Amino acid sequence: MNLNLQSKILVIEDDCRLSKTIKNLLMHYGYDICCAENGAIGIQKAFEYNPDLILCDIHMNPVDGYQVYHVLKESSILDHVPFIFITGNSDLQDIRFGMDLGADDYFVKPFDNERLIRAVEKRLTKYRKLKEVGRSEFNALFNLSPDGIFLFDGQVIFDANHAFIDFLKINKEILTSYSLEDFIEADSYKIIKENISMCSNGLLNSFSDTVCMVSKEGKEIEVSLYVSVYEKYSGYALMIGLVTLNSSKNAKNDVFISDFLKVLKRENVKVSDRLGEKLAEVFTKYNIKIDRNINTFFSQREYEVLCLSMEGQPIKTIADKLYISDRTVEKHRANLMEKTNSNNMIEVIIYALRNNLVKM
Amino acid sequence: MFSKVFYAPNVDANPYKLIQRVDSVNKVDPQILNTISHELRTPIAIISSNIQLLKDSGSQADLCFRNECLELCAESVESLKSFFDSIQLITMAAKNQIHPSFSVFRVKQITHNLFVVLAKQNLNFKRITLDWDLMIPKITSDLYFLQLIIISICSNAIKFSRGEINLTIQTNQNHLVLCIQDRGIGIPEDEFDLIFSPFYRARNISRIPGAGLGLAVVSALTNSMEGEIFLSSKMGLGTSIIIRFNL
Numbered sequence: 381m382n383l384n385l386q387s388k389i390l391v392i393e394d395d396c397r398l399s400k401t402i403k404n405l406l407m408h409y410g411y412d413i414c415c416a417e418n419g420a421i422g423i424q425k426a427f428e429y430n431p432d433l434i435l436c437d438i439h440m441n442p443v444d445g446y447q448v449y450h451v452l453k454e455s456s457i458l459d460h461v462p463f464i465f466i467t468g469n470s471d472l473q474d475i476r477f478g479m480d481l482g483a484d485d486y487f488v489k490p491f492d493n494e495r496l497i498r499a500v501e502k503r504l505t506k507y508r509k510l511k512e513v514g515r516s517e518f519n520a521l522f523n524l525s526p527d528g529i530f531l532f533d534g535q536v537i538f539d540a541n542h543a544f545i546d547f548l549k550i551n552k553e554i555l556t557s558y559s560l561e562d563f564i565e566a567d568s569y570k571i572i573k574e575n576i577s578m579c580s581n582g583l584l585n586s587f588s589d590t591v592c593m594v595s596k597e598g599k600e601i602e603v604s605l606y607v608s609v610y611e612k613y614s615g616y617a618l619m620i621g622l623v624t625l626n627s628s629k630n631a632k633n634d635v636f637i638s639d640f641l642k643v644l645k646r647e648n649v650k651v652s653d654r655l656g657e658k659l660a661e662v663f664t665k666y667n668i669k670i671d672r673n674i675n676t677f678f679s680q681r682e683y684e685v686l687c688l689s690m691e692g693q694p695i696k697t698i699a700d701k702l703y704i705s706d707r708t709v710e711k712h713r714a715n716l717m718e719k720t721n722s723n724n725m726i727e728v729i730i731y732a733l734r735n736n737l738v739k740m
Numbered sequence: 741m742f743s744k745v746f747y748a749p750n751v752d753a754n755p756y757k758l759i760q761r762v763d764s765v766n767k768v769d770p771q772i773l774n775t776i777s778h779e780l781r782t783p784i785a786i787i788s789s790n791i792q793l794l795k796d797s798g799s800q801a802d803l804c805f806r807n808e809c810l811e812l813c814a815e816s817v818e819s820l821k822s823f824f825d826s827i828q829l830i831t832m833a834a835k836n837q838i839h840p841s842f843s844v845f846r847v848k849q850i851t852h853n854l855f856v857v858l859a860k861q862n863l864n865f866k867r868i869t870l871d872w873d874l875m876i877p878k879i880t881s882d883l884y885f886l887q888l889i890i891i892s893i894c895s896n897a898i899k900f901s902r903g904e905i906n907l908t909i910q911t912n913q914n915h916l917v918l919c920i921q922d923r924g925i926g927i928p929e930d931e932f933d934l935i936f937s938p939f940y941r942a943r944n945i946s947r948i949p950g951a952g953l954g955l956a957v958v959s960a961l962t963n964s965m966e967g968e969i970f971l972s973s974k975m976g977l978g979t980s981i982i983i984r985f986n987l
Contacts, residue, residue, distance in 0.1 A: 489782055
């Protein structure tokens, strides 16, 4: 599969005029942009929007740029997403601090448009290469699959594999001139129409149904259609569809589908809006009360480490505050993750909020 | 060929004079310079970036896009202008050069443009509840100064608090009293006097952007009208400011 997907950039900046300016600039160069007006919302959007690169201001409230960096670093997001600071501070010490943290680049306002774009492009190229490696498995499945797989935005079909094209007897050259509706029998389409629009609005992640497809020659075939959101953009979503013949449905096929879904599901922590708000609320209150009576699920030290982590504090600061070593902090974090069956601290925080283990 | 030889002039002789080490820069609080630079950089970044963008897109840009760029520039110029206006006002006040011009007006006119101005600054004015308690509906004072004072105090209240804000305006035979109460982060008690000096920012708001000019303007204007400012604040609970003018 060779599709030139638009790169997605998350802009976290509290001055709405500057964020609008940066948005215009990046859109001019063909990027998809999502804006967040403070660090708390920025963290939430980083999980929701799944950006390819993050541009972040430093002076913000609630939750400043450094804290955003620390929190995202805790999650798996910054393992692969480049992070660039944009700040009004020209203080050399400040710049060094930002770079020491591990940010990929650092821009001082006012910045040169061309240099900013070049830096963004350079980081993205690096990131794309990493992403390509991860996609090879997906590509193999896409090309070799006996079932039809296609990529569409709710209507227009952007790409499809051989199985899908052979199945519907269409010409690959003019694929993008087709919309999914052209291949599905009218009554069937009515049933799934609602679900498709919910997926493209980000209200639904996936659905499956039995539909009646019509090939280019007018042959009607009953198939199982599975649709899942592939990549979310601001304003629309790319979806991936999987078509299997109902007659050939057997255990082996189910295994294939579940394999396919596993590949589709990239590591992704889902944060709902409400939970995001709650997270944002947590970050704004700097005193988080620990209620030992609620639960004895975590030890006291683990609680303390958890609460400081929720404030976006780096490991070193937590260690200093609790008068313990960095390694002990890491050990407590590991325990927290193990107890809550989480992959990272963000998931631990979400778990604690969900189960009311932390009282605000 | 001849090679010319230049002799270095003798620095110990006249007319050379040793320049004393310039330490006037060191006398300026670096924190203030930092605040000013930070405050100016954002609007300049907006203007510079939009101009580059307009230049690059040339004539192909559609009208709507061009207008948005220009609008962003204009708004940033406006915010730079108001920054320098505040500085000018404070400097003039320091030299006793500002004088109120009195006129007779209805007290309710004080908040006439309040919400429009706050909305322009992207501040959520809906959190303000306004209460009137007027024994005399018309007063003699400087309407423009009073409007500036109210705008400045209210924008602070919105910036540094989350919940409801009460704005009360009272008149009796002798006084006009403005009272603003918020449930915000509060002001440290040992900094009560300091926060009215230009560019000073209380230590608990370093994370919130701002230049530290609002209260300096308020105190300059209030002093010029011979008003008094009363402050009460509890950290984490809220702040209330009362400004009283003789009528």
